[in-house]
Amino acid sequence: MSIVYLNGEFLPVTEARVSVLDRGFTFADSVYEVIPVYNENIFRVQEHLQRLNNSLNAIAIANPFSESQWQQILTDVLKKNPSNSSRSLYMQVTRGVSDREHLHMNDLQPTVFVMSREVREQDLAPGVKVITHEDIRWDYCHIKTTALLANVMLKRKANDADGAVETILIRDGMVTEGAASNVFVVKNSTVVTARKDGSVLPGITRDLLLELLDYAGIQYSEDSVPVSDLESADEVWLTSSSMGVAPVVRVDERDVADGKTGPMWKKVDQLFKEFKSNPGMLK
Numbered sequence: 301m302s303i304v305y306l307n308g309e310f311l312p313v314t315e316a317r318v319s320v321l322d323r324g325f326t327f328a329d330s331v332y333e334v335i336p337v338y339n340e341n342i343f344r345v346q347e348h349l350q351r352l353n354n355s356l357n358a359i360a361i362a363n364p365f366s367e368s369q370w371q372q373i374l375t376d377v378l379k380k381n382p383s384n385s386s387r388s389l390y391m392q393v394t395r396g397v398s399d400r401e402h403l404h405m406n407d408l409q410p411t412v413f414v415m416s417r418e419v420r421e422q423d424l425a426p427g428v429k430v431i432t433h434e435d436i437r438w439d440y441c442h443i444k445t446t447a448l449l450a451n452v453m454l455k456r457k458a459n460d461a462d463g464a465v466e467t468i469l470i471r472d473g474m475v476t477e478g479a480a481s482n483v484f485v486v487k488n489s490t491v492v493t494a495r496k497d498g499s500v501l502p503g504i505t506r507d508l509l510l511e512l513l514d515y516a517g518i519q520y521s522e523d524s525v526p527v528s529d530l531e532s533a534d535e536v537w538l539t540s541s542s543m544g545v546a547p548v549v550r551v552d553e554r555d556v557a558d559g560k561t562g563p564m565w566k567k568v569d570q571l572f573k574e575f576k577s578n579p580g581m582l583k
């Protein structure tokens with residue numbers, strides 16, 4: 301039985317209870333993080349905690365804990381759920397419990413929830429299929445909010461389209477990101493991904509990949525990616541904490557290049573694996 305952290309207590313997940321008046325439930329007034337754990341190392345924990353802090357600031361919730369308090373909670377949750385499998389940590393902070401009024405009081409007690417989950421390792425080498433869709437989300441995609449209804453609908457559409465795993469989103473003719481991932485396009489040996497403006501989540505895996513590209517001397521730019529570049533790309537990759545770096549071999553009804561995993565992906569996948577077993581390699 302998994303043991304979770306809820307508001308200062310560690311308890312079995314089946315006993316963890318949140319009020320129906322919690323604003324996370326009534327308004328999705330809440331933010332979250334998902335952090336992978338590689339070889340018992342909490343992956344890029346400071347970066348994840350910084351992004352959590354940025355999301356909290358953006359919606360005016362005071363961060364309930366210092367960085368070291370958060371790290372202690374995360375470590376305790378892992379200790380209370382010993383496992384030999386790959387895992388990830390899920391953390392959520394809601395504004396807390398109040399009457400169901402849009403306007404909130406400022407002195408609410410945030411609800412804090414942390415759990416660890418086992419992660420199924422995927423074989424990414426064969427590549428994945430994706431679909432494209434208009435980006436129907438709001439303009440503040442830099443906030444990692446649990447208001448994910450559009451993302452849920454977009455993932456569903458992918459799944460309904462004959463085994464696609466992700467939906468790549470298009471806004472005004474430009475690729476923004478995936479429903480739960482960042483997107484990279486490779487053309488003429490240069491890697492391009494969207495800028496970190498409000499149209500994308502500043503992905504932790506995205507930033508790591510850019511560092512790995514730097515390390516390997518591979519050219520990249522952070523720029524607008526027209527949808528036509530997606531159609532004519534040599535390679536397309538998705539990045540996320542859950543998947544790592546996934547090669548895309550088919551977009552809608554078209555193969556990416558020859559429909560096989562490309563040589564650049566093989567290189568970055570190798571680098572990513574090296575980093576997971578030796579995070580100090582980039583220092």
Ligand SMILES: Cc1ncc(COP(=O)(O)O)c(C=O)c1O
Pocket residue numbers: 334477478479480481482500501502503504505506539540541542
């Ligand atoms: C919309 C969106 N973009 C990008 C990402 C990738 O971010 P990260 O690499 O930090 O997991 C996610 C992850 O959940 C996401 O939901």
